[in-house]
Amino acid sequence: MTESSINHSLYNPPQFTSRDWALACTLLREHALASVVSVDGSGRAFISHVPLHTTEASTANDWRILGHVANANPHCALLHTQPQAVVTVIGPQAYMSPSVYPDKQRVPTWNYVALHVHVRVRVLTEPEAKDALLKQLIADHEPAYAAQWRELPDNYTQAMLRAITGFELCVESWQLKIKLNQHRPEAAQTMAAQYDSGSDAQRGVVTWLQRWHDSTDH
Numbered sequence: 001m002t003e004s005s006i007n008h009s010l011y012n013p014p015q016f017t018s019r020d021w022a023l024a025c026t027l028l029r030e031h032a033l034a035s036v037v038s039v040d041g042s043g044r045a046f047i048s049h050v051p052l053h054t055t056e057a058s059t060a061n062d063w064r065i066l067g068h069v070a071n072a073n074p075h076c077a078l079l080h081t082q083p084q085a086v087v088t089v090i091g092p093q094a095y096m097s098p099s100v101y102p103d104k105q106r107v108p109t110w111n112y113v114a115l116h117v118h119v120r121v122r123v124l125t126e127p128e129a130k131d132a133l134l135k136q137l138i139a140d141h142e143p144a145y146a147a148q149w150r151e152l153p154d155n156y157t158q159a160m161l162r163a164i165t166g167f168e169l170c171v172e173s174w175q176l177k178i179k180l181n182q183h184r185p186e187a188a189q190t191m192a193a194q195y196d197s198g199s200d201a202q203r204g205v206v207t208w209l210q211r212w213h214d215s216t217d218h
Helices: 022-028 075-081 127-141 144-151 155-160 185-196 202-217
Strands: 033-039 043-051 064-070 086-098 111-126 164-179
Touching: 022 086, 022 144, 022 164, 022 202, 033 064, 033 075, 043 064, 043 075, 043 127, 064 075, 075 111, 075 164, 075 202, 086 202, 111 127, 111 202, 127 144, 127 155, 127 164, 144 185, 155 164, 164 202, 185 202
Parallel strands: none
Antiparallel strands: 033 043, 033 086, 064 164, 086 111, 111 164
């Protein structure tokens, strides 16, 4: 499985396309709240915004993503019947002023990092599997809470587990778009200087611009 094997659902010009799988995993780890999109038989899309855990894997062919939804969510039933889904993630993003260019014949744009992942859904209904994925999410975001989860009464934790449906998403193809004006070197330094003194999101764009350069320098 490679990025280029995907049925392209994301407009991704070559200058913004990254085939660095490690960067794709990094984006999902740093921006875990993703959109899981399924389409029913009538063409209606269901979208759930859920935190996801990306598993450790040696290659993209073994890439697995874990998450869960509430049983009360109508999306839950669709995950049982529709094995195909798309996961989308948005990373750092920021407005870019045309003032970064040395000439005036320019227009504003928006810089961003985005990931689209086409997946096959495997529903997890066993309490042990759901408990394991919850512990992985806890380890990602608040390891200290693990002890409290283990100490909760069994009747409470079992009720919580019965109220959710877990899923394992087996990655079939993916696209990573890093649109950070990197194809305009005449504006790069000025843009980075503006972002460095700006918001957290703008500084995040600079971090990802450096990651882009590092990944393309090998």
